[in-house]
Amino acid sequence: DVKVxxxxxxxxKRTGEKVFLECVQDxxxxxxxxxxxDPGLGLRLIYFSYDVKMKEKGxxxxxxxxxxxxxxxxxxxLESASTNQTSMYLCASRLGGSGLFFGxxxxxxxx
Amino acid sequence: xxxxxxxxxxxxxxxxxxxxxxxxxxxxxxxxxxWYKQELGKRPQLIIDIRxxxxxxxxxxxxxxxxxxxxxxxxxxxxxxxxxxxxxxxAPQYNFNKxxxxxxxxxxxxx
Numbered sequence: 001d002v003k004v005x006x007x008x009x010x011x012x013k014r015t016g017e018k019v020f021l022e023c024v025q026d027x028x029x030x031x032x033x034x035x036x037x038d039p040g041l042g043l044r045l046i047y048f049s050y051d052v053k054m055k056e057k058g059x060x061x062x063x064x065x066x067x068x069x070x071x072x073x074x075x076x077x078l079e080s081a082s083t084n085q086t087s088m089y090l091c092a093s094r095l096g097g098s099g100l101f102f103g104x105x106x107x108x109x110x111x
Numbered sequence: 112x113x114x115x116x117x118x119x120x121x122x123x124x125x126x127x128x129x130x131x132x133x134x135x136x137x138x139x140x141x142x143x144x145x146w147y148k149q150e151l152g153k154r155p156q157l158i159i160d161i162r163x164x165x166x167x168x169x170x171x172x173x174x175x176x177x178x179x180x181x182x183x184x185x186x187x188x189x190x191x192x193x194x195x196x197x198x199x200x201x202a203p204q205y206n207f208n209k210x211x212x213x214x215x216x217x218x219x220x221x222x
Contacts, residue, residue: 033208040214041214042212042214043202043212048208056208059209094208097143099145099147100157100210102154102155
């Protein structure tokens, strides 16, 4: 069974802080993703990575960056958190043409 | 980008009845069509998917049908049970590793 683990379930940060969200998958999937989920807006893609050190912008990359130094780990970075980045962040992985396997989510509140 | 509409936004059925959720999309190049189920407070999980060379796929009480000409695909749940209560998302793939999620359908199965 695929396991996608997000390091923090709940975070509270202050405006301007740097925030790291970590995600690890244990199934050797080449593709990893970061989405944010907001009520009424569904899931929106922030960034994805198809290989180590490779990344592609999704639909809403502004204000975010990512890092993939190892195949199993994909990090989302908020360089300077803002209140409009308060959201649920979902990491996912994918093998080839399969569907997405999601982590449990990280609920971020920026005050 | 891809325009995805999901209907209805809420659906309430009696236990044992059938439920149908429809997803329309705009990109004729889409070739992979998954459905996800998200229970309250939990991660989205892939429940069924279909590829563009197939018109219908069934897995026990759930099925997905695809009409590529009309650019829509539907989720069918028969003999609904209270544990089917959740939010369901369609997410047609419109580009390499890019899925456009619908805004979700909240299904309530009344016992």
